[in-house]
Amino acid sequence: xxxxxxxxxxxxxxxxxxxxxxxxxxxxxxxxxxxxxxxxxxxxxxxxxxxxxxxxxxxxxxxxxxxxxxxxxxxxxxxxxxxxxxxxxxxxxxxxxxxxxxxxxxxxxxxxxxxxxxxxxxxxxxxxxxxxxxxxxxxxxxxxxxxxxxxxxxxxxxxxxxxxxxxxxxxxxxxxxxxxxxxxxxxxxxxxxxxxxxxxxxxxxxxxxxxxxxxxxxxxxxxxxxxxxxxxxxxxxxxxxxxxxxxxxxxxxxxxxxxxxxxxxxxxxxxxxxxxxxxxxxxxxxxxxxxxxxxxxxxxxxxxxxxxxxxxxxxxxxxxxx
Numbered sequence: 001x002x003x004x005x006x007x008x009x010x011x012x013x014x015x016x017x018x019x020x021x022x023x024x025x026x027x028x029x030x031x032x033x034x035x036x037x038x039x040x041x042x043x044x045x046x047x048x049x050x051x052x053x054x055x056x057x058x059x060x061x062x063x064x065x066x067x068x069x070x071x072x073x074x075x076x077x078x079x080x081x082x083x084x085x086x087x088x089x090x091x092x093x094x095x096x097x098x099x100x101x102x103x104x105x106x107x108x109x110x111x112x113x114x115x116x117x118x119x120x121x122x123x124x125x126x127x128x129x130x131x132x133x134x135x136x137x138x139x140x141x142x143x144x145x146x147x148x149x150x151x152x153x154x155x156x157x158x159x160x161x162x163x164x165x166x167x168x169x170x171x172x173x174x175x176x177x178x179x180x181x182x183x184x185x186x187x188x189x190x191x192x193x194x195x196x197x198x199x200x201x202x203x204x205x206x207x208x209x210x211x212x213x214x215x216x217x218x219x220x221x222x223x224x225x226x227x228x229x230x231x232x233x234x235x236x237x238x239x240x241x242x243x244x245x246x247x248x249x250x251x252x253x254x255x256x257x258x259x260x261x262x263x264x265x266x267x268x269x270x271x272x273x274x275x276x277x278x279x280x281x282x283x284x285x286x287x288x289x290x291x292x293x294x295x296x297x298x299x300x301x302x303x304x305x306x307x308x309x310x311x312x313x314x315x316x317x318x319x320x321x322x
Contacts, residue, residue, distance in 0.1 A: 243298025
């Protein structure tokens with residue numbers, strides 16, 4: 001049966017299939033009937049804020065916990081029946097640094113290689129670009145590394161057995177912008193080697209670096225598509241407003257009943273307007289309303305939505321938005 005599964009997975013387009021997965025902690029629905037297909041050889045991003053259910057999903061995919069209901073297969077292997085086989089072909093980097101702080105850099109790497117009955121030299125080509133920056137600190141204890149170096153060591157340990165699927169749970173959280181950029185360059189190189197990469201993040205800009213993404217909120221998938229496909233699902237018109245007295249502007253804009261939603265984005269407020277309420281005179285009408293309420297120094301323009309705009313719009317609907 002195992003041989004048939006292996007033969008079958010070679011012919012499958014999907015590396016990972018998630019079907020109706022749910023997980024509850026007490027009265028909290030961490031995951032609610034999640035269904036996702038992840039194609040072999042792609043970078044797939046799970047995008048959402050803290051508490052959205054990302055870590056629970058990754059712990060299920062990594063066979064650390066079981067779902068309450070639903071099915072998952074990874075490269076043709078079932079997470080319940082074939083978890084030992086799955087552990088041989090996946091690499092997992094949890095969001096929290098989980099290596100042995102009292103072991104040195106080299107000792108950590110050697111330990112994880114030994115767990116999978118491989119040598120560091122055997123698969124060194126996979127990690128040479130990553131490990132070269134921390135190699136000079138090979139005798140330093142892992143607990144004394146900087147955030148960026150800990151990240152690279154954890155990734156090296158997750159790769160040392162040459163996995164075909166790599167799970168990275170919020171790998172760039174708390175890392176400086178330069179290290180974030182370097183990390184995604186590393187992921188791109190690994191992906192070109194044929195490794196399927198599943199990465200979670202709360203940084204919406206990182207969604208654009210993935211082949212496909214799933215937006216998740218409170219255990220529910222809001223939308224799953226390519227980044228461009230997610231943006232094209234945004235059916236309303238979007239306006240940006242900025243000027244003096246931004247808090248007051250926000251309050252005034254939210255009082256207009258023809259506006260679907262208003263959210264602050266940096267130095268701007270983004271207004272979502274239903275397509276049926278949009279006209280060539282809308283910006284002029286909003287300007288008139290704001291002037292009537294005492295606002296004088298402000299600007300309004302139509303803009304294209306980004307991933308974060310889509311997330312806020314879909315999340316406000318309170319259900320999956322396909």
